[in-house]
Amino acid sequence: MDEVLMTTGVALWRQIAGTLEREIAEGNPAPGGRLPTEAQLSARFGVNRHTVRRGLEELTRSGLVRVEQGRGAFVSEDVLDYSVGARTRFSEWIRRHNKEPSGRTLQLRLLAASPAVAEALGIAAAARVVLFERLGMANDRPVSLGLHYFPAARLRGLYAALGGTAGEPIGITEALRRIGIDDYQRRSTKVSARMPDAREAELLDMPRNRPILVTENINVDRAGSVIEFGLTCYPTPRVQIVFEPETT
DSSP: OOOOOOOSSSOHHHHHHHHHHHHHHTTSSOTTOBOOOHHHHHHHHTOOHHHHHHHHHHHHHTTSEEEETTTEEEEOOOOEEEEEOTTOOHHHHHHHTTOOEEEEEEEEEEEEOOHHHHHHHTOOTTOEEEEEEEEEEETTEEEEEEEEEEETTTTTTHHHHTTSSSSOOOOHHHHHHHTTOOOEEEEEEEEEEEOOOHHHHHHTTOOTTSOEEEEEEEEEETTOOEEEEEEEEEETTTEEEEEOOOOO
């Protein structure tokens, strides 16, 4: 059903932008949701596509909407600050943003370490490692995709604790606690950016023409022994990485 736009001297495209802005503020669509197509909006408001496009451009400039080539227009989402520190924990990070953390295990297996993984963990080439791949979510929206490698000989029982033999999979911090490691901290973090592959884009629910942030992390136990090497991808539409100076 067409809507009647007011002839009050306010440009039609501004009226369209105002109407969509009010609807977005009411949660329709919700953050991350797709707006109707230009054709649908043209029919709704009884105007041509150029007028609709001007309205969407206004919402894009204000940061309320993002347009993805070939996919359409979407309501912008909150960008979560991921603060890199000595004790970075996924659940704590998400809860700081008043969102509910959750996760999904994609794979858990034992395998021979590649040369790069072996070097990062400080173990012999081809030594056995536990690979734990997990999709992390905030309010059921994916915000991280991580490959976590652990030295199997050094961390006996971790495979089972992560859910490899029975029971529901649990988080890394709890699994380490169950095998006697009650604390660990970040020794180093390297950050890079690249375009996602098809699988990463699908799992992170993002377009392939937007970059992902990739961190290489090494975690150590209280004695300074390396217990984890991680490669984690973050979708730039929803996450930004923040480095803050250590306080003393």
